[in-house]
Amino acid sequence: MLKLKRIPVFHATYPLVYIHENCADIPAHGLKSNIKVQLHGALRPFYGTAVVTSSEQIVRPDEIGVSQPAFSDLNMPEGSLLSLMPAPAPASLDSIRRKISGDILTHKEQEKIIEDIASNAYSDLEIAGFLVANASFYSPQEVLSLTQALLETFQPFPLENKDDIIVDSYSVGGLLGNRTDPIVLAIILAAGMMMPKFSNYAVTSYSSTVDVMSTFCAVDLSEKDIRRVIDANKGCLVSSANFRFSAANNRLIGVERGLGINTFPQIVSSTLAARKALGVTHVLVDIPVGPFCKVKTMTEALHLKKLFEYVADSLGIVLNIALTDGTEPVGNGIGPVLEARDVMNVLRCSADAPEDLREKSLFIAGRILEFNPAVKGGEGYRQAQHLLGTGKALEAFTKIIFDQGKVSAEALAPLCREVLAPKDGIVGGFDAAHLQKIALATGAPRDKGSGLDLIAKSGEEVQTGDLLYRIYAQNPNSFAFANGLAEGDSGVSILPPSA
């Protein structure tokens, strides 16, 4: 038996289990590979990935080290005795093997897989296998089963005063800018509809709605505070980082991020299960379609639309899907502070407000307003326009910032470089993948004031030396790296004037 030790490292999706190379309980050869181990002696079998060390400062041969947050989850004191063995493959992995061979999974099989994922019997690799096997071939019924199985794992977040209609929106990713969420929320709350919004920090991206919101106010609220905000505003825009709504869903999302591949079954099941669990009744799904978006063609978009509709219908969620233009960035700012600036400019009806961001927000808000049976078809957009134009949306937004806990404004980063047109011509388009790389290099979202400010628009005529965009950074090293990337390739194509 080995003595439990807390290892002060964080590895969120799957525990790291530290073992000394002289530990008698395990073959030394095997552990240098990607091996999954099982610990017995706790309430339930406990799983993790083995990490072998030669340093007794990390663990001694008679100790077993467990990373955070897994150690806290074990809820056992250091020194507790545990035994170690290689973990057998979970029985439900056989279903995944069958799935890879092209079989359809039953509801029971999906349930068992999700249960095994929730109990950590699946390693990250095994989950990646599940996600990709599901994505290569699936029936709509399978995605519904997956969504239902996932839904069962969600902890409820009961609201006291619920409206009959509770709305939310979801935007499939990949489009630069596109920070409509705060504006849409402001308009919807100004209209008196209920919209409790839980969202995530950016992990592999330069920004997120939560990162932008965090430049205005607190976003990591306690359950009690969230209820208070919702009671007072009929909505909120907070981080879900502190909540474990569903261990299985968190693991699926965590692995999907690491994998860098958003699969349609996972987008549909996670989005709808999480909203159903919160009591959301109506969802507007924005699917931007463009070469750098997750959804690249109209064929793919229609496929995803039908999948969303089939599952939502079976769950009793009313859905409205907007296929939107994803060929151009929306708004000017890329990075938390710069996007926050755009959001406020729209809400304040400032002359500097990016027209495309304002239009898209009005369009989405309009569609959501029409979830209200009293609002006639075509009236939503005009109502949204009115709520924005009269300052009512700004007022609702100001109140929610105050209620979540206003923070002092973040400044734009001090280091700035202008990227200029290298020749005369027409702005052809934006390479979103490269611009995303440059934005990440600036230090965003860690440095909230860092990022890009896109000035030129597609189709505009430019002369040599005209400003295309600005790079902002806090850290000189990040600044140099971002400049280097932009030097090699600005990410903005200039077509010949005659074209």
Place this chain on the structure above:
Amino acid sequence: MLKLKRIPVFHATYPLVYIHENCADIPAHGLKSNIKVQLHGALRPFYGTAVVTSSEQIVRPDEIGVSQPAFSDLNMPEGSLLSLMPAPAPASLDSIRRKISGDILTHKEQEKIIEDIASNAYSDLEIAGFLVANASFYSPQEVLSLTQALLETFQPFPLENKDDIIVDSYSVGGLLGNRTDPIVLAIILAAGMMMPKFSNYAVTSYSSTVDVMSTFCAVDLSEKDIRRVIDANKGCLVSSANFRFSAANNRLIGVERGLGINTFPQIVSSTLAARKALGVTHVLVDIPVGPFCKVKTMTEALHLKKLFEYVADSLGIVLNIALTDGTEPVGNGIGPVLEARDVMNVLRCSADAPEDLREKSLFIAGRILEFNPAVKGGEGYRQAQHLLGTGKALEAFTKIIFDQGKVSAEALAPLCREVLAPKDGIVGGFDAAHLQKIALATGAPRDKGSGLDLIAKSGEEVQTGDLLYRIYAQNPNSFAFANGLAEGDSGVSILPPSA
């Protein structure tokens, strides 16, 4: 810039990069997930998975820790300055996304993916995605391209005195026992054919050919010693653990093991590329077919056979594929020492030798002997029988053990329990998955003398209390756990006598 520090932990497939939670170079929120980071400042960009720590004993905020063997590979002194950023997804991941949508990959795309895998630009998760995407749908041409791309990554291991025919065998896994390799090698070398055999330690299994061989002699030899053994014997049976024949292949195999799913494209490409790189000209592939084997049905087996044949043919490897019965364990022993005992009993023509292991070894060796054009069809088996019966195979095996470096014999583990028939009846069959679990629980292959000794055979009549198998273990705790597993379910079914 951060100061490089060596972290004395081993994580073979993908480096762990330790970062202090107060490090200024990265967003704290993101790092608690499965994020891939990139380090600049070394000869090439360097990739790893971020692990965040709150302990300055592991790394300080101005340091960056790198696990082994990656730190050694970096070949930079501690304190070297590196900069850190989230790693962008490798460009070739787009090909994998397309593959998931059902597209065919070109040879160029496969090459780029393998190149990115070799340079560690792919995380383990991304490799898992690649393996499963490939396995769900593939054309034979794609598997050939993958094999060719993989082959280009192999370092040569040139042999001085090469025969025109160099043979090897490969057995698709999952069958209990089945330790034919050492016997086949002995017969082939006794016949004077060339058979240099590199194999792997068991990682997630209770034993392997290398684990069995290690009970007789050294298996981790230097390149020089391996050449000496091959020169003197025309063959060897050594571990490939010390060799980096191909970084890409090692990573693919490492991830596939962690994933627990053997995909056909990966079996074919790894097996054939590794043998082609060694100069092997003729390969016998044994595909056991049975409910607990990797290949479960004859349809699957024929599919795999054709895939093997297509790729081998294009590479210029002569192939012979044997579809064998995988419904019953082969031999009695399960675990290194017990399997070594069976192997020696067969080689010594002892009365205790398991008949099935002897027959299967003769069958495979016979097929390999017929790769020699001078051996008439049907003659191979009789020649193999002769070489075994006259003691020439034993002689060849004794010599190779001596030349690799004989070790003192490992003893059978001291703790023993007999598992008995709970009722009268006929032995119906063996649940290989459960017996594998029990064998792992005994401590095999870490404790070489631990494992199972299968006594009863399928179809045999047994009375209540008759011996089905014995459990051997070294460690009392492992013994208790294995007993518990066998108590719940012996893994041997007893059918009614009338059936």
